[in-house]
Amino acid sequence: MATERTTRIAGLALLLALSAVFLLPFVWMLSTSFKHESRIFPPPGRPPQWLPTTDVRDAEGRIMVWYRGEAAAELGVDEAGRHELLLADGRVVTALDEEVEIKQRIGLHWQNYVRAFEMMNFFQNLRNTLFICYMTVLGTVISSSLAAYSFARIPWKGREVVFVVVLATMMMPYQVTLIPLFSVYSALGWVGTFKPLIVPYFFGVPFYIFLLRQFFKGIPEDLSAAARIDGCSEFGIYARIILPLAKPAIATTALFQFLFQWGDFLNPLIYLQDSRQYTLAVALQQFQSQHESAWGPLMAMSTVITLPIIVLFFLTQRTFIQGITMSGLKG
Amino acid sequence: MRDIIKHINDAIVVRDSLIYLIAIPACIVPALLLWPRTAGTGAERRAAAQGRTVIVYWDRHSGHEHESRRVLIEEFNESQNEVHVRTLPIGYNALMEKTLTSTAGGAPPDVLSVDGGIMAQLAAQGLFMPLDDLIAEVPILNPDAFMPHIWDMVCFDGHVWAIPTTTDTYCLLWNKSAFRRAGLDPERPPQTLKELEEYAAKLTIRAPSGAIEQMGFLPWLPWDQSFMWGVLFGGQWYNEETGLVETGSDPAIIASLAWQQSFTIDPSSDNNPPYALPAERIQSFTRGIGDYMSANNPFYSGKVAMISEGEWQVTFIPKYAPGLDWGVAPLPQPEGVPPIAFGPTCVADVIPVTARNPEAAKKFLRWFYSPRPDGRPSPASDYNHAIHNIPPRTEEALQDRFTAHPKFRVFVEQLLHRPVEAYPVTPCTQFLTDTIGRFREWVVFRRMTPEEAAMAIETLVNRELERTRALLERRRP
Amino acid sequence: MTRRERLHLRNGLLFAAPWVVGFLFFQLYPLLMSVYFSFTDYNVVHPPVWAGLDNYRELFFDDPLFWKALYNTLYFTVFSVPLSLVFSLSIAMLLNRKIPGMSVFRTVFFLPSIVPIVASSVLWLWVLNPESGLINSLLQQFLGIQGPGWLADARWAKPSLVLMSLWGIGGAMVIFLAGLAEVPQTLYEVAELDGAGRWAKFRNVTLPMLTPTILFNLVMGMIGAFQYFTQVYVMTGGTGSPMDSTMFYALYMYRMSFYYLRMGYASAMAWMLFVVILTATISVLISSKRWVYYHGD
Missing domain, CATH: 3.40.190.10 (Periplasmic binding protein-like II)
Incomplete structure (x- = not known):
């Protein structure tokens, strides 16, 4: 059993090391969201600062700096970039920019969050996003599971060929179908509404059809056969046996679709014609202008947008990873 | 076996029929709650x-x-x-x-x-x-x-x-503190291309490892500006009269590409100019610099001593680098070329x-x-x-x-008092500028000579122009 | 056709009907239009003009950048797909055991897939920074070697992007975990009775039972890799720099359609890519008949 324990510990150590690497992007985003704009990017040649810091100010609100190892308060900066400093002993000196280092202490620069919420109509955007997410998840789950059932559990003639067509629709790059597709929605009068973003999801999404098909195929054929003998209809088998058994796969589908829609920016931008309809992902663009990105608020809003997803994943992951419970079945 | 399956089946059927009774109405509620209001304020x-x-x-x-x-x-x-x-x-x-x-x-x-x-x-x-x-x-x-x-x-x-x-328009920005440290007159920017090269050599500082600590000047910072350099050299990327690109036979264009190339060391030559640097070091440096609009913009942080930049910097520098002591002047040009401003x-x-x-x-x-x-x-x-x-x-x-504002004024006056060159009006301007930028990389990293690049640009863009014009021609009633 | 077959066909089509209707309504027209565009000069603004096989001729014989983009894309696919597959499966295996803090680990490995790319790209630029980046600093400190130029170096730009893509395995990992959870414990018990060791159990039970999910992740990984676009667009500004080494197929096609207004040419490119992906996918699907095992059959 000693080897068993060694491998367990080795496995755990490996996991810990790897997860540190995988945590990087998130920790970076979180830490950056609390940094002052001037501290976001590491000074050239130096590693980034992981712990956010803030300026230190004296009782009169003046910025505290280091000057030749001494603490000083900054009185101002002149035209040529020279700093006027008040030393602790009351002397006033003029210092070059490179001689002055702004004193820092670990602290959170909350203002990024305040600014981020000021820069967008958060609750309006959130409501739009939730609506689109909810509707597309609903549509995806219903329509894709139906189609997947057909391809996985009903042995109809030609289904292999049709299934390849389903897959093939994912192989066409969107760049060249975007314009004709827009004309279709435009002809239907749907441009400027949420319909182009929602309705297609009620007609089966190839990615999820494929995913669900793989899982549906794993459910023993005996179950359907038994149900058929009991006079259960095909729809009855789908709704009463397959769907409940494939709950984890359905949950995965719902989660993936929710995540995709939550982050999608291209489609909402293209089809929506009023900034009051914009989703969170589209509104996030407002943090970037021609030459300037408001990195602090951008990171803050990215954190605000990402956190609920993480919590959602954390709380629900048991559901979609538990697998199809067949422990009671003996082969 | 069958009994077990049947047993499970029955259990599922009973339990899940109830779930559907609750689930289906439950699905409608959030949709109604979130239903969007009509567009428009x-x-x-x-x-x-x-x-x-x-x-x-x-x-x-x-x-x-x-x-x-x-x-x-x-x-x-x-x-x-x-x-x-x-x-x-x-x-x-x-x-x-x-x-x-x-x-x-x-x-x-x-x-x-x-x-x-x-x-x-x-x-x-x-x-x-x-x-x-x-x-x-x-x-x-x-x-x-x-x-x-x-x-x-x-x-x-x-x-x-x-x-x-x-x-917009572009000028030369220089860091006065860096000039002082290098023993140059902080109030006198380079006036000619020769001086720009001399200053670039003096202002470049390298670490013992060979890494670039301070870049004097690099023509493709903050981004590719090959079109501008061609123009400032007196070249013509596009001939308005013939409606074609004739860079292959334009000595000024070729010279501007060769000049950009001279900033990377030619390993096969012993006669590299003093401001030339090893290509890999330049690549590392340009990838390693901070975000353009942050306190770590290489010009703000002092990593680059001279740079070609636009008038927006007059507002951004005090915001991101309040301590920076800097000046602005028209970009130097080769001797004998009449003064030109670039307003793309x-x-x-x-x-x-x-x-x-x-x-x-x-x-x-x-x-x-x-x-x-x-x-x-x-x-x-x-x-x-x-x-x-x-x-x-x-x-x-x-x-x-x-x-x-005296600094903003330099930009404005250059547009008013000099002949201004801009991107040409053609149906393929984007293709032209992209192609120039692409081949500039091949030239400065010495996979192509300036002559070859100028010729390749001419061939590719003219083909594109001809095709586009033929297409437009077919549409004329 | 027997009565039974007819019934199956009717039911099969009924269940697939939502997809069939959606395909006919929303997808078929754009697809057919793009076939037509590929034989025309189409600048988006005006109606297309018939050009026969001109676009295809130019692609094959007169556009070196097309071949370069195809090569870059194949390179990326060949390396990133198998690596991601092995990597995500390994992590899923590690996470499929009873270890403390399991939920946290699973969430952590999923994190990079949900952090918005604008936010994570900044981190990436630092990690891959040749001078002071994370990787090169570590290489210098622990191995004493000078790291490569990563995205700045034409030889290393694609490996850098492959490396980056390994962070995005969260989705595949979740799917593998779901697949792993489906392996009936009884099979392991039977194998243990036969005296199977850890490796034998993995080889003879886990792997065969996972083949449906492996097939899924492989096919979806390929389809995604061939159309690789967003990350490279964000990381390199979509210019293909340095020296066309990151000019990927979808990026080139995007430039053709939306920068140079050559929608006809881009459509021809899209169909060539379509043929490549379809061939690859069908080969995998045909071979899958031999290596994929569905427990339900």
């Missing part, structure tokens, strides 16, 4: 109810630049009771997708702002409405009021296609041919570009001032707010 609906025409304006800019525009548009909406403008920020990430899909797909805005280059490309394809009548009836928009190079950008094929809103493009307002309310759109544009009735400057001038760009109309550029 209260103000917009009231305006429509009053019989005002509601038009849509798409802003190429997002962020604070859009905010400046929005404030002015609100002023317009309150100033009269015939037209109500709704604005939509598009941003850059998918500007072309959005613009092209909706104009081609039949759902365009009434007015949109685009880059000069894109405008020329699309106008040549017939996407926009000529604005000749608008220009004729608004005295302030008379052709002579515009900087000549700007007017050439929007007026071609016998029509005016767009109203220019803002423009403009941002302009256009009306798509398929716009639903062109008359209302023109009403809005007329307001935006005319001085206010009480004598204050035009909203367009306010807009330029708010986003720190240069107004493309001479008279506005001369307003105090644009010339009072």
Whole structure:
């Protein structure tokens, strides 16, 4: 059993090391969201600062700096970039920019969050996003599971060929179908509404059809056969046996679709014609202008947008990873 | 076996039938709760109810630049009771997708702002409405009021296609502290290309490991500027008369590429100029510098001592690098080449041919570009001032707010007092500039000679031009 | 056709009906239009003009950048797909045991897939920074070697992007975990009775039972890799720099359609890519008949 324990510990150590690497992007985003704009990017040649810091100010609100190892308060900066400093002993000196280092202490620069919420109509955007997410998840789950059932559990003639067509629709790059597709929605009068973003999801999404098909195929054929003998209809088998058994796969589908829609920016931008309809992902663009990105608020809003997803994943992951419970079945 | 299955089946059937009874109605509730309200603000609906025409304006800019525009548009909406403008920020990430899909797909805005280059490309394809009548009836928009190079950008094929809103130009920025440290006169920027090279060598500092700690000057920082260097060398990327690219036989263009190449060391030669640096070191350096608009912009942080930059830096440097001591001067040129300013493009307002309310759109544009009735400057001038760009109309550029700042003034005067070169108006300008940028990399990293690159650019772009023109020709009735 | 077959066909089509209707309504027209565009000169603004096989001729014989983009894309696919597959499966295996803090680990490995790319790209630029980046600093400190130029170096730019893509395995990992959870414990018990060791159990039970999910992740990984676009667009500004080494197929096609207004040419490119992906996918599907095992059959 000693080897068993060694491998367990080795496995755990490996996991810990790897997860540190995988945590990087998130920790970076979180830490950056609390940094002052001037501290976001590491000074050239130096590693980034992981712990956010803030300026230190004296009782009169003046910025505290280091000057030749001494603490000083900054009185101002002149035209040529020279700093006027008040030393602790009351002397006033003029210092070059490179001689002055702004004193820092670990602290959170909350203002990024305040600014981020000021820069967008958060609750309006959130409501739009939730609506689109909810509707597309609903549509995806219903329509894709139906189609997947057909391809996985009903042995109809030609289904292999049709299934390849389903897959093939994912192989066409969107760049060249975007314009004709827009004309279709435009002809239907749907441009400027949420319909182009929602309705297609009620007609089966190839990615999820494929995913669900793989899982549906794993459910023993005996179950359907038994149900058929009991006079259960095909729809009855789908709704009463397959769907409940494939709950984890359905949950995965719902989660993936929710995540995709939550982050999608291209489609909402293209089809929506009023900034009051914009989703969170589209509104996030407002943090970037021609030459300037408001990195602090951008990171803050990215954190605000990402956190609920993480919590959602954390709380629900048991559901979609538990697998199809067949422990009671003996082969 | 079958018994077990049946048992499970029964259990599932009973349990899950109940679930469906609850689940299905439960699904509808969130949808109803989240159901979106109809588009448009209260103000917009009231305006429509009053019989005002509601038009849509798409802003190429997002962020604070859009905010400046929005404030002015609100002023317009309150100033009269015939037209109500709704604005939509598009941003850059998918500007072309959005613009092209909706104009081609039949759902365009009434007015949109685009880059000069894109405008020329699309106008040549017939996407926009000529604005000749608008220009004729608004005295302030008379052709002579515009900087000549700007007017050439929007007026071609016998029509005016767009109203220019803002423009930019490039100058040399230098770090006075770095000059002092290198023993150079901080008040005297390089006047000639020779001096620029000398200063670049003196201002470059390398670590013992060979890494570049301070870059004196690099022609492709902050980004590829090959088009500009070609022009400043007196070259011509595009011949307006023949309508073709003739770079393969243009010594000035070839010289400008060779000059850029001279900044990387040629390992096979013992005669490299003192400012040349190893190619890998340059690559590492340019990838390693901070974000363009942050306190760690290499010029702000002192990593680059001299750089070619635009007028927006006059506002951004005090914001991000308040301690930086810097100066601004026209870019040095080779000896014997007459002084030239580079003002690549403009941002302009256009009306798509398929716009639903062109008359209302023109009403809005007329307001935006005319001085206010009480004598204050035009909203367009306010807009330029708010986003720190240069107004493309001479008279506005001369307003105090644009010339009072001595550094901003250098930029403005260069546009007013020198001949200005811009991107050419062709249906393939984007392809031209992209191709130049692509081959510049091959040249400076010594996979191609300047002559070969100039020839390759000529061949590729001319082929593209000919194809596009043939296509446009076939459409003429 | 027997009565039974007819019934199956009717039911099969009924269940697939939502997809069939959606395909006919929303997808078929754009697809057919793009076939037509590929034989035309189409600048988006004007109606297309018939050009016969011109676009295809130019692609094959007169556009070196097309071949370069195809090569870059194949390179990326060949390396990133198998690596991601093995990597995500390994992590899923590690996470499929009873270890403390399991939920946290699973969430952590999923994190990079949900952090918005604008936010994470900044981190990436630092990690891959040749001078002071994370990787090169570590290489210098622990191995004493000078790291490569990563995205700045034409030879290393694609490996850098492959490396980056390994962070995005969260989705595949979740799917593998779901697949792993489906392996009936009884099979392991039977194998243990036969005296199977850890490796034998993995080889003879886990792997065969996972083949449906492996097939899924493989096919979807390929389809995604061939159309690789967003990350490279964000990381390199979409210019293909340095020296065309990151000019990927979808990026080139995007430039053709939305920068140079050559929608006809881009459509021809899209169909060539379509043929490549379809061939690859069908080969995998045909071979899958031999290596994929469905427990339900």
